[in-house]
Amino acid sequence: MVPIYTVTKKGFKKMIRSLDKRYVIPSRTYFSQVAIPDLYEKCRAKVETELSKVEYYAVTTDLWSSRTTEPYISLTVHFIDEDFTLKSRCLQTAFFPENHTSENIAAGLREAVAAWGLDETRQVCITTDNAANMVKAASLNEWTRLQCFGHRLHLAVENAVKKDGRINRTAGVCKKLVGHFSHSWKARSALEKAQKELNLPSLTSLCDQWRQVQWVQSQLS
Structure with missing residues (x-):
């Protein structure tokens, strides 16, 4: 699940050499024009046999x-x-x-x-x-x-949430909080410093998780 050009990267080549110095990595052209198409044809043939x-x-x-x-x-x-x-x-x-x-x-x-x-x-x-x-x-x-x-359930939950002002206010506060630390590097650094000083768990990952939730919601809407 990585780009084909990964085989041309110095770091990847170095890792392969460490594993086996005798192995020669095929070119990206080989993967794009030979290896992957061959895998596709084999997979397609297998699926077509199933469907028949x-x-x-x-x-x-x-x-x-x-x-x-x-x-x-x-x-x-x-x-x-x-x-x-x-x-x-x-x-x-x-x-x-x-x-x-x-x-x-x-x-x-x-x-x-x-x-x-x-x-x-x-x-x-x-x-x-x-x-x-x-x-x-x-x-x-x-x-x-x-x-x-799944789509019907999402719409039902979304419509139910919209009718509850408490949830809307809570979500609004969360969005503002995450937005503040997501768009300000200084604020994010200050937050991380304060968390370390108080021996608190890092909350910066929550900002990333919230952005992922927002992206998923945008795809479902």
């Missing part, structure tokens, strides 16, 4: 943006194998630069299902969030749609 034996299946899908705001669409298939074991396989997370209209989403999903040789008539249902374009896309494809329980 599936009688009925369900799928889930979602649209999301990367940290660099690039749009993607994912498709995951769920099925029960011959041993009656529930299996899930992420078939694709594909770049989706087209406008996120229901027509484009419907076409993209239909192409993805066809690319994996799945028979639409054997699809039991598709699970999506409640976005209008997703709902209509499933309707355009005439696919039975189920609402995402």
Whole structure:
């Protein structure tokens, strides 16, 4: 789970030499053009073999943006194998630069299902969030749609929290507190110094955790 160019870094090369001086690290081109594509083809062939034996299946899908705001669409298939074991396989997370209209989403999903040789008539249902374009896309494809329980639960909790002024005030104070120490290096240094002097646990990691929570909430909203 690291970038391919890691194999060109001095530190990585030094570590490999320490492990085995005889080993020659392949180039980044080898990994990008030979090793990874080969792994993909083997993995795809294995998944296709599994899917060829599936009688009925369900799928889930979602649209999301990367940290660099690039749009993607994912498709995951769920099925029960011959041993009656529930299996899930992420078939694709594909770049989706087209406008996120229901027509484009419907076409993209239909192409993805066809690319994996799945028979639409054997699809039991598709699970999506409640976005209008997703709902209509499933309707355009005439696919039975189920609402995402996780998304519904998130909306229920969010709406319940909004109605409680005490929680809003508490969250507001936390946001201001974390924001203050996150945007001021001097304040953060002073906090760390005070914590050490008073033998208190470091709270700077909480700032990072809160930022992660905020990022997750923004993705779910």
